[in-house]
Amino acid sequence: MTPKPLEIPMTRRTVLQAATAAAAGLTPALRSAVYAAGSDKPEKEEVKIGFIPLTDCASVVMASVLGLDKKYGVKIVPSKEASWAGVRDKLVNGELDMAHVLYGLVYGVHMGTAGPKKDMAVLMSLNNNGQAITLSKKLADKGAVDGASLAKAMAAEKRDYTFAQTFPTGTHAMWLYYWLAAYGINPMKDVKAITVPPPQMVANMRVGNMDGFCVGEPWGHRAIMDGIGVTAVTTQDIWRDHPEKALGTTAEFAKKYPNTCRAVVSAILEAGKWIDAGLQNKMKMAETVADKSYVNTGVDAINQRILGRYQNGLGKTWDDPNHMKFYNDGQATFPFLSDGMWFLTQHKRWNLIKEHPDYLAIAKQINHVDIYKDAAAATKTPLPKDVMRSAKLIDGVVWDPKDPKKYADGFKVHA
Secondary structure, eight states, X not given: OOOOOOOOOOOHHHHHHHHHHHHTTOOHHHHHHHHHSGGGSOSOSEXXXXXXXXXXGHHHHHHHHTXXXXXXXXXXXXXXXXXXXXXXXXXXXTSOSEEEEEHHHHHHHHHTSSSSOOOEEEEEEOOBOOEEEEEEHHHHHTTOOSHHHXXXXXXXXXXXOEEEESSTTSHHHHHHHHHHHHTTOOTTTTSEEEEOOGGGHHHHHHTTSOSEEEEEXXXXXXXXXXXXXXXXXXXXXXXXXXXXXXXXXXXXXHHHOHHHHHHHHHHHHHHHHHHHTOHHHHHHHHHHHTSTTTTOSOXXXXXXXXXXXXXXXXXXXXXXXXXXXXXXXXXXXXXXXXXXHHHHHHHHHTTSSSSOOOHHHHHHHHBOHHHHHHHHHHHTOOOOSOSOOOEEOTTSOEEOTTOHHHHHHTOSSOO
């Protein structure tokens, strides 16, 4: 007769202690048992996570493909979505439990500036860096290959200029607007800004619907491979180690299923660490997410820039150490309160919100640092010294979260 396994009552503290010990060398089976037992057992064991076909969905996908989710007592079901608006709607109405989502989209929904208003949650950051702004080959042929030459070309030839981003309050919109404004181009007055889903960017540029776009990889590199665009700037050159995608959910879901949230964050942390661990893992990730089930493109469209090997489509090549990071010793995954606050300052700058909000209070509502810290303890992920961070962006202006109102009002170019 097979003896029954020993049943040990589990509290949150004992789970974290056991999980930390497990990360130090205990077996995957024991690690799984730790998360599947007692009071910290995930309340919802199957979690549907939406994603858009972009390279930076990789840590969500690999957490599922590598079976890292099972270690924590959950099953991640990745769900391919067509647009960020679709992701928003499915999060709000509960069709998706969580999503690989634009950081600024979560804040926009919470503030009611991105469609339906609903209290939202950021459980972790999924990556830093790795987006790009592409200018059409037609513009490049006229000498517009970067911000300064674009401003010069637009001054010389007066016409309607169209630039695409992926969601009005999202990261790509904010990078595009910030970059244009840094060169004296007002994105609210001098150009027409349109919204296009990421996988449709290249096709739209091919038929002449836009002069430029900002989107995540692999679509920037795809435009170069197809000979229809040039990389004018990478987003890491706008803001090194900037926040990009987040693991988003509703505040209601985070409150109802905290153990599930902690388990999913733990699995994705491990996946991000695995991806960043070396060349072989990155190549395996590129092969996996290139599949039609995920990004649906050639592996060669993904695997160059994920290694930091860049080309601009005009013969220039370079190695960028600040390429897309999924872990970076926990720096790429921590939900810094200041990151969320920065998006709010830009939403105010571009008149997406009319009055100054309580920047810090809103960031504390949305960014669930407590859940992240529990998952970090379970996966031995280092924590930063502070929940705030500052940075100098491409225009030389320093983002200091101590006075977000002054920062938001301080730009020469605004709506």
